[in-house]
Each structure stands twice: as structure tokens, then as C-alpha cells.
Amino acid sequence: MRLPDSQLAVLEAASATEPTPVDRLADETELKPETVTRAAFDLRDDGLVTIAERTETTADPTDEAHDYLESGLPEVRLYRAAIEADADDAVELGQLIGAAGLEGPEVDIALANFARKGYGTIDSGSVTADPDADPDSDPEADALATLADGGSVDNDAIDADLLDQLERRDLIVRREHTVREITLTDDAVTALMEGIETAETVDRLTPEMLTSGEWVDVEFSEYNVEADAPSIEGGRKHILRQTADRAKDVLVGMGFQEMDGPHADADFWINDCLFMPQDHPARTHWDRFALDVPPIQGLPDQLVDRVESAHRDGVGEDGDGYHSPWDRDFAEAVALRGHTTSLSMRYLSGFAGADIEPPKRYFSVEKVYRNDTLDPTHLLEFFQIEGWVLAEDLSVRDLMGTFEEFYAQFGITDIKFKPHYNPYTEPSFELFGEHPTTGEIVEIGNSGLFRPEVLEPLGIEADVMAWGLALERLLMLMYGFEDIRDVHGTLCDLELLRETEVLH
Incomplete structure (x- = not known):
């Protein structure tokens, strides 16, 4: 043989x-x-x-x-820190986080598992530890x-x-x-x-x-x-990037031009220009990612003065500001943008060199960063579809019609609208769509017409309608994904992405 x-x-x-x-x-x-x-x-x-x-x-x-x-x-370290701090009585969570050496996402992980394992209770920011628990086992x-x-x-x-x-x-x-x-x-x-x-x-x-x-x-x-x-398995473009590119193509086809700008920016562009008071809860460290870097001191002085005046005193004869603290140092501090509306402020102010004679249409599909609690519809970073239209005599009907035309390009025709409050738009409303698998109503965006307190300091005399839509939520409505963490992030399901048929 x-x-x-x-x-x-x-x-x-x-x-x-x-x-x-x-x-x-x-x-x-x-x-x-x-x-x-x-x-x-x-x-x-x-x-x-x-x-x-x-x-x-x-x-x-x-x-x-x-x-x-x-x-x-993390939950065991939090428990040990609580026991050492004699947490038979309630101890402030902030004190224990440092003692346990918890950093970044470890804090949320510890909070999510502490009570689940019977190590104690957390109530209103205070921790009480069960002395009979046994972390060694x-x-x-x-x-x-x-x-x-x-x-x-x-x-x-x-x-x-x-x-x-x-x-x-x-x-x-x-x-x-x-x-x-x-x-x-x-x-x-x-x-x-x-x-x-x-x-x-x-x-x-x-x-x-x-x-x-x-x-x-x-x-x-x-x-x-x-x-x-x-x-x-061959490499290919991620389904989220494919959808982002398609959204860009749709908006360009609707006559929009694309904006770009920094991910880390001065709080002035991110929030102050939007008539967001500096003591607003969304501007605390619990919601925004501040960066330990030198401030941006090249802000346009005249615009800064007008924005500060709007915050303090409002605009127009009947205007009324917030009468709350306003500090230029805070405005110059750098943070990761929580929305791409910072780009809209740069462009509408003329600071980005754009031609802002009406009518104008601009958009961006870029990443934003928020200190949200992770769940099936929220991540710490996600993509926002930003857009605005500058023209005379705009109305809510124009805004609603724009959304209906945009989402129809993706086969979504049952958009619902609900009145909403924003510090920077009036009137304002949120957008909702029905999830194709679960039947749940999912929030997919926020919109409105910019208030005079936003536009007048920028020198804008026409109307501006604007919006911020969630690209990931659009993906959920298109493909039926129930947990956005399956699509990108540390829990991404590669097999799901390989098997999902791309929609055109």
C-alpha cells in the first residue's frame, strides 16, 4: 500500500x-x-x-x-468600601466611589449589581450595606x-x-x-x-x-x-455606517449641504449659544463629558457679549432672561459635544465661514457623547442626524413635511409628533416611530423652530427650523433591532451583523 x-x-x-x-x-x-x-x-x-x-x-x-x-x-469593592465606612447607616455614594477605586463605567456596573446580589441598598445617592453578606463567596x-x-x-x-x-x-x-x-x-x-x-x-x-x-x-x-x-469572513462596511451614508445621500438629494466641526468644543458653542442656562441640570458633570484641557479662548467677543446679554436679560422689548449666573470661563471650557447643534451654531453665526443668506439648508451625520445610562436604546456615544433650514416664514408644517419626506426614503411612513419643551426652540416637538418587531413607540428625534434668544445674538433675521435625529433609532425602525448594543459597542453581535440583509 x-x-x-x-x-x-x-x-x-x-x-x-x-x-x-x-x-x-x-x-x-x-x-x-x-x-x-x-x-x-x-x-x-x-x-x-x-x-x-x-x-x-x-x-x-x-x-x-x-x-x-x-x-x-466593582460591586464587591463597593461593598467592602461601605463596610469599612460603617454603612450600617447610609453613606454618601460619592464618598464610597473614591474609596472603592471605581472609575468610569465601573461605577454603573457596581450600582447595577450591588442590590441584585443582596449586598445592600442604594437610595437617593446613599448606600446601606448588609453586614451579613459574604463577598468572599x-x-x-x-x-x-x-x-x-x-x-x-x-x-x-x-x-x-x-x-x-x-x-x-x-x-x-x-x-x-x-x-x-x-x-x-x-x-x-x-x-x-x-x-x-x-x-x-x-x-x-x-x-x-x-x-x-x-x-x-x-x-x-x-x-x-x-x-x-x-x-x-470578508470585511465590509458596518451597517450603521452604510445607513449614515444613505442618510447623507438623501439629505443631499433634498438640497442640503454638509457641516463638519470639532467633537470637543467650547461649552459656548455646545450650550450657551442655544440659550441653555449655565446652571441647567444637563450641563452638570452627570450629563456632559468635560475635558481637562486648556479652555478655548478664541471666541468672538461681540457674539459672546450678545449671548451673555440674552441669558441675563432676554431679547426684545418683552424679553426676559434667566437671571442666573453666567461665567465666561465656563463658556470657554471644553467638553465633548452632547449634540451636533454646536456645528449649527458655528455655521449660523458665520464663524465657520458659511454663506448664511437665506434660503439655506445644512446637515451633519456625526457622533455625539452623553453620560446616559446604558440600555437597549441608549449608549454613551451615538450618531445624530443634525439639520436646519434658514428661510423666511417657516412653520411647523414645513418642519413636519421635511421629516415625512426624509423618513419616506427609508420606507417609514407612520411618523408621529408630540409637542415638547426645549430651552432653544419654540414651538418644539418630538418624533416617534413604531418598532416593526415589538410594536413599541420609539422616540427617534427632537425638533423645533429656534427661539429669538438663539437667533438674534447670531444676527439671524429669518426663521430657522432645526432638528436632531438619532441614526441608531432609524436603524432600529428599518431592521427591527431590539437592542442597539447588538449593533455597535462592546456587546456588538458580529453574527447578527453578518447575517442581516442590507436594505436599499
Whole structure:
């Protein structure tokens, strides 16, 4: 009997009494696992081996989990800090956050799991710890330690619900793969005892073989077209970026020009120009991401004076401002923009060099940043479809008609409107659409006509209607996604994105 080198190597390494996994055969033969697998299938077809297959699940701790294995789960650290602070009585949460060494998203993680695990209660910013709780036997921490030490998930050593919880927290990644084990048949044992010769084979036809005539005498390897092959996924544009590009195309087709500008900007452009009082709750550190960088001091002085006057005293004979504190240092402070309306202010003021003689239409589809609580419809950063129209005698009907035309391009024709309050627009209204899967009414944007307190300091004498629409919410209405975290972010479901058919 004559066999190719790879098949002979597999036969010599395999056993007739003990099933041998492909990975172990690859190590012993110094062949690639896929080469061993291909050789095994060929040998099986010749009746020389049997192949047993089973599915094995592994759960690997993520980088975040490894960090927690060293420092402790956030909720456990919060509990220990509360106990050390004698939190039988309520202790301010802010005091415990620093003592526990919690930073960034760890704070929300600790708050989400503290009460769930029975470590205590959190009420109105105060923490009370249960002194009878036992963080040393935290099931999630124990399971992570077991998995980090190479523990298996197939022998029921770790509860399935616990694994599900760890996966929801993005602390483990579960993978399924096929394990193949090879066993020699009696015919293979006989053949090995009688002796097997090595067959010199080639796996491809080359131009040199054709020109020399060598192809006549060589023996070509057989190919098993049913054998497993590695799955290779090609790269492609993310579905969210595809939808963003399509939104841009629609708006350009409606006569709009695109704006651009900085993601980190002075609070003056982000909020002050929008007649947002500086003591507004949305401008605290709980909602905005302030940056520890030098302030932007190149603001146009005359515009700053007019905006400050509008805040203090209002505009017009009957105007009335907020009569609240207004500080230029705060206006010059830099933060990540919470909406792309900062671009609208730059353009409408002429500061961005745009021609603002009416009529004009501008838009942007850019990322914004807000310190929101993560849930199926909210992320810390998302894309906003910003737009405004500068013209004479605009009305709410013009604004509603613009939305109906825009969303109709995406097959969405059941937009609903609800009156709303904004500090910078009057009248104002929110937009809603029906989710195609759940039937829930989902907020998809906010809009209105800019108030005189916004336009007069900018030197605008015509009307301006404006809006901010959520690109991710548009995606949910188009494709039926129920959790936007499946589409982008740390919990992104790659299989979902690969399988989703792009709509045109």
C-alpha cells in the first residue's frame, strides 16, 4: 500500500485502542490541524480510520474579567468600601466611589449589581450595606476564577444561569467548536504491520509541470470536497455606517449641504449659544463629558457679549432672561459635544465661514457623547442626524413635511409628533416611530423652530427650523433591532451583523 506523507504520519501517530483528538495528532506529527483533518477524512474513505465528532463549549474570561480577578468585582469593592465606612447607616455614594477605586463605567456596573446580589441598598445617592453578606463567596467571582484556571463548562461544574449572567456582563466569551477523535481500524493495523510505502504526490498543477511534461508522471493528491474548511469572513462596511451614508445621500438629494466641526468644543458653542442656562441640570458633570484641557479662548467677543446679554436679560422689548449666573470661563471650557447643534451654531453665526443668506439648508451625520445610562436604546456615544433650514416664514408644517419626506426614503411612513419643551426652540416637538418587531413607540428625534434668544445674538433675521435625529433609532425602525448594543459597542453581535440583509 502506498499513501501520501500526511496520511501515513496520521496512521502512525493514531491508536487502535484510544480515540486521539486531531489537535494532539497535529502536535505529534507537526502538521497543521487542517492537514490532519483532511488526511483523516481521506483515510476514513479508505476504511483505515473512524472519526468520532462531538461539540465542545469553552468559556474564556475577557480582559475586563481578568482585571476584576486582580482587583475584585466593582460591586464587591463597593461593598467592602461601605463596610469599612460603617454603612450600617447610609453613606454618601460619592464618598464610597473614591474609596472603592471605581472609575468610569465601573461605577454603573457596581450600582447595577450591588442590590441584585443582596449586598445592600442604594437610595437617593446613599448606600446601606448588609453586614451579613459574604463577598468572599461571590458565585460570579468564583466562576471566573475557575474558568481562568482552565475549568471546563461541559461538566456542569458551573451553573448554566451563572454562565449566562457572566456572558451578559461581557465577562466571558463562549465558543463552540467541533472536536474530532481518530481511531485506527483493523485494516489500518494490518496495513501498518505489512508496511506502507510513501507516495510522492503533489497538490497543484503548475505552469512548469505543463511546459516540462512532468505532469504526466506525477501523482496528484485527491481532494475531499466535503471536508470542513476554515470559515473566512470578508470585511465590509458596518451597517450603521452604510445607513449614515444613505442618510447623507438623501439629505443631499433634498438640497442640503454638509457641516463638519470639532467633537470637543467650547461649552459656548455646545450650550450657551442655544440659550441653555449655565446652571441647567444637563450641563452638570452627570450629563456632559468635560475635558481637562486648556479652555478655548478664541471666541468672538461681540457674539459672546450678545449671548451673555440674552441669558441675563432676554431679547426684545418683552424679553426676559434667566437671571442666573453666567461665567465666561465656563463658556470657554471644553467638553465633548452632547449634540451636533454646536456645528449649527458655528455655521449660523458665520464663524465657520458659511454663506448664511437665506434660503439655506445644512446637515451633519456625526457622533455625539452623553453620560446616559446604558440600555437597549441608549449608549454613551451615538450618531445624530443634525439639520436646519434658514428661510423666511417657516412653520411647523414645513418642519413636519421635511421629516415625512426624509423618513419616506427609508420606507417609514407612520411618523408621529408630540409637542415638547426645549430651552432653544419654540414651538418644539418630538418624533416617534413604531418598532416593526415589538410594536413599541420609539422616540427617534427632537425638533423645533429656534427661539429669538438663539437667533438674534447670531444676527439671524429669518426663521430657522432645526432638528436632531438619532441614526441608531432609524436603524432600529428599518431592521427591527431590539437592542442597539447588538449593533455597535462592546456587546456588538458580529453574527447578527453578518447575517442581516442590507436594505436599499
